[in-house]
Amino acid sequence: MILRTLKLPTQLFHQQRTFVGYVLRYKRNRVDEKRLKYMGAGRVAAEWILLNGGMIKLSNGEKWIKSLWDLPSDVFNENFILTHINCSNSRTLSSQGFRHIRNLPSLKQITANNCCHVDDKAIDNLIQSSDSGNLKHVELSNTSITLEGLITLGECKSLKFLDVSNCKKIGKHAIEELQDLQDAIPKCRIKY
Secondary structure (H helix, E strand, O other): OHHHHHOOOHHHHHHHHHHHHHHHHHHHHOOOHHHHHHHOHHHHHHHHHHHOOOEEEEOOOOOOEOOHHHOOOOOOOOOOOEEEEEOOOOOOOOHHHHHHHOOOOOOOEEEOOOOOOOOHHHHHHHHHHHHHOOOOEEEOOOOOOOHHHHHHHHHOOOOOEEEOOOOOOOOHHHHHHHHHHHHHOOOOEEEO
16 A cells, blocks of 8 residues: 555565565575584574475484474484475575585485575585485475586485476486486486
8 A cells, every 4th residue: 555655666676575585595594603513413404494494304203394393402312313304495495505414414305396596506515415325315396406416416326316307407408418317326216
């Protein structure tokens, strides 16, 4: 009602939303190294996912945790082992925040479908997390990943399933490169 009365241009509000969105993405995806050292990689990564609208699953639980209030209250709990991450459809999740999962050797599955700010930088951190051989399931459909980033996933020899469908920067012309990736990870089913 007030906006109609003032007759302000809508472009002004679009620019503000873009700036506010940028600030929120930056704040929510920033890694605090002191906190990471004090609280542990699993706890900090779990909080990052939940703050960005995702869900997590711990090794000792069967149900998905969707809220910060549902996290175990004991910060130094030895059973706090993050194994599954689902952050699909998050508008604030970005590749910068994927540094949170760099030191998660127990991570088995990550789903980040429809996250438009996830690109090749996220894959570098995924590879560091997959060094332990536990990462089996990765879904990155409809993200900003390019063919170069996808080829680096060939280092994740433990992968069993990879979904990179609808990634606009990969395109349908990359069938040969995807076949090379399939040859690099023969036990992995790749959906594109």
